Amino acid sequence: MKQRVSALLREKLGREVVLEKPRDRSFGHFATPIAFSLAKELRKSPMLIAEDLASSFKDSSEFSSVESVKGYLNFRLSEDFLAEYATWALENPTAFAKQKKNQKILLEFVSANPTGPLHIGHARGAVYGDTLYRLAKHLGYDITAEYYVNDAGNQIDLLGLSIQLYARENILSEIDVEYPESYYRGEYLKDLANGAKEHFGIEILSDVSRQKELAMWAKDKVMEIVVDSLANTNIHFDTFVNESGLYSDWDRVMKKMGDNVYEKENKLWIKSKSKGDDHDRVVVRDDGRPTYLAGDIVYHNQKFERGYDHYINIWGADHHGYIPRVNAAIDFLGYDSSKLEVLLAQMVSLLKDGEPYKMSKRAGNVILMSDIVDEIGSDALRFIFASKKSDTALEFDLAEFKKQDSSNPIFYIQYAHARIQTLLSKATVSREDIENANLKNLGENADTLLFDALLLPEIVEDAFSSRQVQKLPEYLKSLAASLHKFYYDVRMIGTEDEAKLLKLLLVVALSIKTGLSLMGIEAKDRMLKEEE
């Protein structure tokens, strides 16, 4: 709709026009302050310009009125235009708000180390990434969701060690097991230790020389746990790339970097400082082991060789200092680093009884994503995280998070959808009558609701292109509110307008359902009643 209106304006004025939502709906559907910016050039008062423009739209069929108010230009779409659009949407529900973009995007997110289950901090990036993915898919982008598995390096050795330590104390009942500070703890080690015992035999639990073997087996098991808990939240990946599989390409990639790599102190460095990084960075240590960055260089080379138009990485905010060196490496490889967009998901900090609650994988007191999902459900979790702007640090109380009442708007939205289904089931007219009804002369309230429901395509486009996923839940909340209000203001069943009013509700339901599905949430047809 908005596109249509801007196109008309562009034609008329020969320039791009900023369209905005009027503060008050009585002003119309769209508004523009264009007259203010024209005032200077034309040396006329904004009021006069707006008047002139308004009268020039008198004959257009898209608008029922175009008015100038205090220099603003307010547009009201015609009933014909809205009715036609709504009818089209109902006839093509799967095409509603869809587009066909011509761009191949690689989206990498979560990419948590396979050393333990996902905790609540990972959930934020996971929800954010998956929502972006769904939006992009709907908008017709050719997008791939990828998980980078860091299955090489110290943390994997540590996993093997941690399993053995757990087993020695709890399965082999050794006393005086000494724990280094950096080992992992947590319930999941128990399952891994028992699983290893079954798979390899009990000896592997105490044989230090087999730590590596144990770790390589365990990290795959951990990945199964991770994938499983993501799936429980409706998050799926198209591809997984293992760090350990990338190093066979090492020599070729280094050659590609040319003289941007040099040797010093028996280590290998890249000249990232010349690209704005604080220092040059080590990629291979003097004992020959590659650093974390080494893996990322090979990985990003592989990404760019696969030939996408655009790359998005979602990282935790604590990795932001890492961006310059990765960009430097991409440039050195001969690719355009501006094609890589890094989105940072800010930290999630927890409060428990009003006190900051420190999670640490190594202390074993992490709040697992799967625990929260068990407790409040995937829908509520997704809604909460998708509602927050990703670049704001988030703080919440654990108790608050567990509440399942109206303080969580997902229930409010679901209720709106369920309410519509109830009304439809009580209809005294046939489904066919409803679908064929003419959406005209609905009255002001209904007209407003219809317009709100048809706004979804703009929201989806905006939410994705600005990477501001929270715009979708915001919209759904306000649409649900409009619906609830409408329900109280207007009686539908049994009235002579029943068919067209229910058709209007079908449009609202379509928007809610489509919007929720873009957040990985399924719209409910009925709410479970409390008590029996």
Next chain:
RNA sequence: GCGCUCGUAGCUCAGCUGGAUAGAGCACUGGUUUGCGGUACCAGUGGUCACACGUUCGAAUCGUGUCGGGCGCACCA
């Protein structure tokens, strides 16, 4: 110290490519059924948009500075 980022109602957060009286939910107060699930609706209380200066016809929004919070400043991932 340097870099990134945030600072909007008691709380959790929207609004930020400058534009019409600063929004929502929660909390608090008071109301709403002869009407389709009251898990809802309506109304009210509550704001120097951290502070200062600047740009502008116009600033929560842009710029500079100050203060405050978070994160980073590894050959850890």
